[in-house]
Amino acid sequence: MKYNFSDRISALQPSAIREILKMSSDPQVISFAAGNPAPEAFPTQAIADISKQVLEQNPIGALQYSLTEGYPALRESMKDFAFNHYGIGKSFDELVIVSGAQQGIELTCKVLCNEKDTIICEDPSFIGSLNSFRSYNTNLVGVEMEDDGINVEALEEAIKHNPNTKFIYVIPNFQNPTGKTMSYFKRKRVYELAKQHHIMILEDNPYGDLRFEGDDLPSIKSMDTEGLVIYVGSFSKVLSPGMRVGYLIAHQDLVSKIVVAKQCADVHSNILAQIICEKFVTNYDIEGHLTRLKEVYKHKCELMLSEMDKHFSECVAYTRPQGGLFIWCTLPEHVDMVAFCKKAVSEYKVAVVPGSAFLVTEGTKTQSFRINFSTPTDEQIVKGIELLGKLTKELC
């Protein structure tokens, strides 16, 4: 039978990264393609202890239907966390627990955008968010990334050319895929532009707690005096992505609508996972845990960069991120980037993600690819970068 899918969905393809990840399930392949937290970064014992305690002491509370807004104690904990870590939380703000930041991003689009409305995105950007926006038939406009974040002059032009813009989507800290961080100046400028043109900002901060170098910069949400900024955070990189727990902070009027939309989407997020997050944040040494995480990622990133410095051809450029999970590499103009990535996985058995996967306008050209340092072991980093280095010298 031939199915008639909705317009919004019929053109949508599965993430290109998933296809690469399938190839990299070959045990011979060293994968720099994923974005998984390091296995050694999970506080597995603490999670096992908490889970045991909860299922002994209050099993019905952990298994019964719960509130769409989220587990009340977790909502309070995360309000405190966001205030203490990011200066977030005006009197008009409210917080809702979501099933991973991904759900917060999708519901923001669903609640704000009609079909054909414009969303302005950093280009390249996180493919999960781009596909989520595409799944509502919105018009995506990409604005180029510079080393210190989005090009704010080009952003202003894009806003002027798209009067139906509903929001600007940004990942200010250690952006996926580029690893770049938006400067303080640009954060302020993005906020000013949004305020001036009466549009919203969706600030996605999955990696903010993973800064292993340099000083924290204020979140855009912390500058929000008007209720223009929707902030999404996640437990995926600091505790466990498999639990699917994130949070969204925005003006209470917006959060009310997000809650209505979430009720339609999945009623509420897994309640045992919410209780585990709450007990971990409240009863365990979360600051000490974050310090250990940062050490793990700092070590892996530095190892990867020093091996790249040793083995990569000089004509390959790459970012030196101060946090997060990713490094963005750019090949010289004369090299065919897609052929490079294909040869890397098929001949050298090293998987990377072609930058084209992250482009806002599909079909635009890019010379870049993304590599991840959080998932591979030290041995895999050393071996894989040596192999990639050979390929850079062969092709560049």
Next chain:
Amino acid sequence: MKYNFSDRISALQPSAIREILKMSSDPQVISFAAGNPAPEAFPTQAIADISKQVLEQNPIGALQYSLTEGYPALRESMKDFAFNHYGIGKSFDELVIVSGAQQGIELTCKVLCNEKDTIICEDPSFIGSLNSFRSYNTNLVGVEMEDDGINVEALEEAIKHNPNTKFIYVIPNFQNPTGKTMSYFKRKRVYELAKQHHIMILEDNPYGDLRFEGDDLPSIKSMDTEGLVIYVGSFSKVLSPGMRVGYLIAHQDLVSKIVVAKQCADVHSNILAQIICEKFVTNYDIEGHLTRLKEVYKHKCELMLSEMDKHFSECVAYTRPQGGLFIWCTLPEHVDMVAFCKKAVSEYKVAVVPGSAFLVTEGTKTQSFRINFSTPTDEQIVKGIELLGKLTKELC
């Protein structure tokens, strides 16, 4: 600030039931308003044991990112379960794990319907599904419920009058809110009509495993030779609703699109919960557990009905369900149903849900209200029905 919400969301209101549930959080109120499984029906020890074992033996597997399609072993188990219990599973069918049946229902609508497309629903029907359909700006057409399910002549008329119908939404077993079961004849007729008019059927079966009287009837999906039927099942009523695990079975081409949409929605469902479901279905006595559940619900339903027979005014009609969680009561024409429900909770301290909450066309009149027998204790059933009975005699 005044927010411009999307057209699809701006008119959507939080479920009326939630507002009643807030009132019924008053500890003095006996609530027949919820739809929660009985607390004594949770296999809490088994879940605690499984969870402990999984978090000891394979913590990373239970906490790391996982596949959008769902935990492979659970997908296989549920294919077997659906085949053995409901005769479901043609060679063209595939199964995807969803974050509760609610997500399967929402994604079906997202994947199949453009705005203004028609969905034909039993009237009254499950409010969570209706709101989910409304959240995509679809056109809902209600068809009246008879004692043996949807009026199939009226269904045929509705299909003819709405050539843009994408699917028919039905809950054939112990429907929410009416507790009614669709006859075998009508199941066949609904399938024939869908086939004849090239439209799909969304078969929602959250209560099918809770038949405590009479014989099982074939699912509509079991008759599906063309790939027309999308079937959603759930662990919410048989294991735990707080885990948010359900499954959707449909033609593989449809499931592929649902998977793409799910990736945008929440990447994947909580993986620990999926592993718990799988281990419970595979290693524990699931059939024995279902037998015990049915005993619990049979007892509660019979108790409530016998108390109603004793205390209710003769002019109140009500269904005698063979399974599920709900009884549907209908007041005589001269009684103001909404005033009855208000007086029940405010003066008699018994919460019920006015039937208007479940109507497909908002603003249509109904004389009915829904009561639930799974959540209250035996004592609450006896006391609450006695009080409601007094009110029926006062007002009828």
